[in-house]
């Protein structure tokens with residue numbers, strides 16, 4: 273605890289870095305994952321191959337993935353964001369796809385029959401109905417990025433992992449403890465916040481159920 | 483025989499100049515890629531504006547496929563469809579669909595939208611003003627018999643029957659000339675189904691929309707239809723009024739389907755008034771008058787002969803007086819009339 277009290281500014285800055293990294297990963301994951309998921313929802317035969325590729329990416333050990341990307345993206349946050357975004361696709365798309373494909377067919381048929389065009393069907397019907405699952409996916413992405421993101425400190429991406437690595441090298445247990453505590457707080461906060469959004473989205477569709 | 487019939491019905495289809503609610507199918511065929519047989523096979527038929535027409539036939543005979551080609555959820559391989567004299571492909575597809583109400587068995591209400599939003603979705607797409615939408619909402623709720631306090635509720639808070647009423651209101655929201663209904667009451671329990679059927683008849687007589695109603699339920703078809711299109715294996719087998727189907731079935735399939743041999747069904751399709759009229763034509767109605775000693779049971783011109791039988795049986799008499807709404811005696815009708823009616827061909831209405 274001593275470490276946290278004496279170096280609050282340092283810890284706060286690393287905390288913010290970690291948050292930024294996580295937000296960047298969520299942003300880029302959505303940028304790729306939402307259209308890709310939509311594509312898979314429309315074109316059934318693409319699902320198998322794409323999901324297996326994402327599965328294979330997900331199994332690459334994180335430290336080696338970071339290091340492998342250094343020749344392309346150099347050191348720092350860029351290879352970290354790229355690797356974490358690549359991992360995130362499996363978690364995000366699997367959930368988003370479930371959300372999109374479990375919408376009652378009658379609902380979509382009614383929407384088509386009433387003359388909503390593709391864009392209107394997406395924004396007014398499919399997106400809100402698949403939103404709880406999308407948020408569940410985002411929550412998993414956030415939690416896994418916060419966790420694996422600590423390792424990214426190894427390639428100079430900053431974040432709370434810095435405290436852990438430095439603490440281990442210098443055998444500073446107070447530093448290690450502070451780092452671990454801060455990561456845990458961030459994880460809990462992210463989990464709680466996104467779960468709250470999820471419940472709100474669910475409530476609109478299913479009513480009082482949770 | 484069916485081939486002859488189709489070619490003859492095709493001749494009756496001339497250049498389609500018509501009222502906006504008219505639907506014309508001309509040699510419409512559709513085969514799904516996964517099937518070797520056609521789902522709809524050379525169907526030609528003209529549906530008069532304002533009629534409630536039922537598409538009847540066993541499951542898998544192509545009713546849904548034919549219906550969905552009207553609002554272009556399916557595209558025909560061959561043939562043309564006109565509504566109100568316009569070939570349906572001359573309009574942008576979504577514009578066409580917004581002009582046609584569509585009701586399906588599973589209702590398909592949007593679960594994340596209130597009843598109000600569900601119903602007003604097409605008017606909103608069409609850019610109606612808020613005031614007009616609200617007036618319309620109120621009017622529609624009254625029409626389907628639900629309180630306006632339901633407007634802020636969600637579909638999950640309504641019973642199955644209520645949801646289907648909302649589905650109907652949603653389809654009617656932008657005041658379309660044509661309503662397509664695909665087995666809308668099939669998933670509703672028997673009591674509610676009958677109520678919904680009655681309401682639909684009522685609503686049809688008020689609104690004068692062209693309604694194309696799909697069902698595999700013969701009873702339902704006979705309750706609702708002004709005219710019935712009977713389909714089998716993708717082909718139109720017969721198109722006629724319920725009475726025509728019963729009295730002049732095109733073939734054994736129709737005979738079996740509609741129960742042409744069913745005396746009670748025959749009787750239920752004719753009312754007292756047509757007996758009185760038939761008698762007028764033969765001008766022997768006065769001879770049927772009998773002295774009356776204050777009978778308690780009275781028939782009305784609009785009673786069907788099926789209920790006449792039960793009234794006769796209950797009263798224990800051989801004939802009963804017919805009175806109009808002003809209590810004016812119109813004549814007597816009894817067992818002998820029913821017998822005559824069944825022996826001779828039934829009069830058309």
Ligand SMILES: Nc1ncnc2c1ncn2[C@@H]1O[C@H](COP(=O)(O)OP(=O)(O)O)[C@@H](O)[C@H]1O
Pocket residue numbers: 514515516517520521539540541542543544545546547548
């Ligand atoms: N989307 C589809 N894809 C392939 N075959 C279909 C499709 N829809 C209907 N069919 C087939 O077309 C035929 C007619 O089906 P349908 O119009 O649904 O009949 P109905 O509504 O009278 O029960 C059936 O043989 C059915 O299996």
Ligand SMILES: [Mg+2]
Pocket residue numbers: 542545546547
């Ligand atoms: Mg069907």
